Amino acid sequence: MIHVRFEGRSFDLSPLELRLDAGMSDQTIKERVAQFLDVGLDRMQPYVVDRSPTGHLIVRPEAVYG
Numbered sequence: 001m002i003h004v005r006f007e008g009r010s011f012d013l014s015p016l017e018l019r020l021d022a023g024m025s026d027q028t029i030k031e032r033v034a035q036f037l038d039v040g041l042d043r044m045q046p047y048v049v050d051r052s053p054t055g056h057l058i059v060r061p062e063a064v065y066g
Contacts, residue, residue, distance in 0.1 A: 004033055005060040006047075011036075020057070033059050 002018060004011040015021060018032040030044040050058040 002029075002033075002057045002059065004037075005058075006033075006037060015057075029057065029059065 002013045002015060002020065004013065013036070018029075018036055020029060020032055024032075026049040029049050030047060031041055033047075034041045034044045044059075046062055047059055048062050050060065052058065
């Protein structure tokens with residue numbers, strides 16, 4: 001599963017929907033998510049890709065503390 005949190009919206013997607021596998025680079029994952037959302041890749045720059053031990057991917061805004 002790929003969970004995407006983008007500008008206040010959440011999406012739960014299958015890797016097949018985005019043609020992804022867990023071994024892909026963060027940049028490639030962000031490119032595929034940007035294509036799915038129909039937004040420019042530049043809007044994905046402040047986002048991070050977290051990989052869970054179970055193989056799930058989470059694409060989310062970078063957390064800023066302080």
